[in-house]
Amino acid sequence: MSFKDKRIILTGAAGGMGSLLAKALLQRGAKLAMVDANADALQALVSELSGDVYAVSADLSSVAGCTGAVETCQQLLGQVDILINLAGLNFFGAFAEQDAAHIDIMMRVNVLGPMLLTRALLPSFLANNTGKVVNVGSVFGSIGFAWFTTYSASKFGLRGFSEALRRELADTDVQVAYIAPRAVKTPMNNDAVMKMGEATGMNMDEPDVIVEKIIQTIESDKNDSYFGFPESLFVRVNALLPRLVDKALAGQNKIAKTFLSK
Numbered sequence: 001m002s003f004k005d006k007r008i009i010l011t012g013a014a015g016g017m018g019s020l021l022a023k024a025l026l027q028r029g030a031k032l033a034m035v036d037a038n039a040d041a042l043q044a045l046v047s048e049l050s051g052d053v054y055a056v057s058a059d060l061s062s063v064a065g066c067t068g069a070v071e072t073c074q075q076l077l078g079q080v081d082i083l084i085n086l087a088g089l090n091f092f093g094a095f096a097e098q099d100a101a102h103i104d105i106m107m108r109v110n111v112l113g114p115m116l117l118t119r120a121l122l123p124s125f126l127a128n129n130t131g132k133v134v135n136v137g138s139v140f141g142s143i144g145f146a147w148f149t150t151y152s153a154s155k156f157g158l159r160g161f162s163e164a165l166r167r168e169l170a171d172t173d174v175q176v177a178y179i180a181p182r183a184v185k186t187p188m189n190n191d192a193v194m195k196m197g198e199a200t201g202m203n204m205d206e207p208d209v210i211v212e213k214i215i216q217t218i219e220s221d222k223n224d225s226y227f228g229f230p231e232s233l234f235v236r237v238n239a240l241l242p243r244l245v246d247k248a249l250a251g252q253n254k255i256a257k258t259f260l261s262k
């Protein structure tokens with residue numbers, strides 16, 4: 001699949017990976033509606049970019065924010081070809097100490113938002129029997145990580161949504177892809193996460209490398225992609241032998257606990 005003249009909605013476009021992905025998509029000739037909650041960062045990004053690009057400021061933690069964003073994007077782009085669900089929120093800390101309101105918003109942005117955006121676009125995808133939804137999950141969507149409990153739960157949800165919807169749409173030409181990076185050096189990971197990552201030997205990729213892999217995954221029409229070794233292997237081991245992974249992660253969990261956000 002080529003990005004030339006494809007009309008794309010990219011959420012989380014003002015973020016660490018989003019801004020690089022926006023640039024890469026425009027360089028490949030896409031027409032882009034960039035959606036993000038961070039209106040200032042979005043405007044600054046638009047002024048740096050050249051090509052067919054629009055900024056749509058929206059809060060994707062609400063039903064109205066999601067449906068409104070899709071309506072605006074359709075007005076700007078016309079028929080949409082690809083939805084890339086990249087917006088997300090993270091929390092590194094003890095679940096027992098996470099605010100209820102923050103748990104609520106994380107689940108909304110990370111899993112409910114992508115579902116609602118997809119739901120709003122699906123009728124036009126089905127009417128034209130074409131279109132693609134790309135959900136950016138995480139290795140934490142297959143391996144539940146201590147101290148990232150809400151984040152893991154949200155990405156497990158996103159993976160389940162992707163798999164079920166793909167099966168539901170199997171007799172159409174509408175595609176659903178799920179992409180799972182391991183840790184990436186972006187503002188999503190605060191100082192505590194970076195220090196914990198160093199102390200535990202966690203592999204962390206550069207955002208430009210991951211953006212290139214996201215582009216390649218979409219271009220090659222793959223359904224699922226797990227980036228990085230040995231994480232992609234651990235995903236399989238965890239599915240088959242989770243007790244073994246409990247033991248393997250126990251030491252790392254103890255070290256990580258000493259870096260928790262308060």
Ligand SMILES: NC(=O)c1ccc[n+]([C@@H]2O[C@H](COP(=O)([O-])OP(=O)(O)OC[C@H]3O[C@@H](n4cnc5c(N)ncnc54)[C@H](OP(=O)(O)O)[C@@H]3O)[C@@H](O)[C@H]2O)c1
Nearest residue numbers: 012014015016017037038060061086087088183184186188
């Ligand atoms: N970085 C990693 O280690 C890593 C690893 C695996 C997967 N991922 C996934 O990759 C995606 C992109 O992550 P990133 O590292 O680029 O993170 P990032 O730099 O924090 O970017 C995320 C973007 O989403 C936006 N956003 C948050 N809440 C929103 C809302 N309610 N409505 C609209 N936009 C909202 C953020 O805006 P604000 O700045 O206003 O919050 C930000 O611009 C996420 O889905 C993440 O889970 C990241």
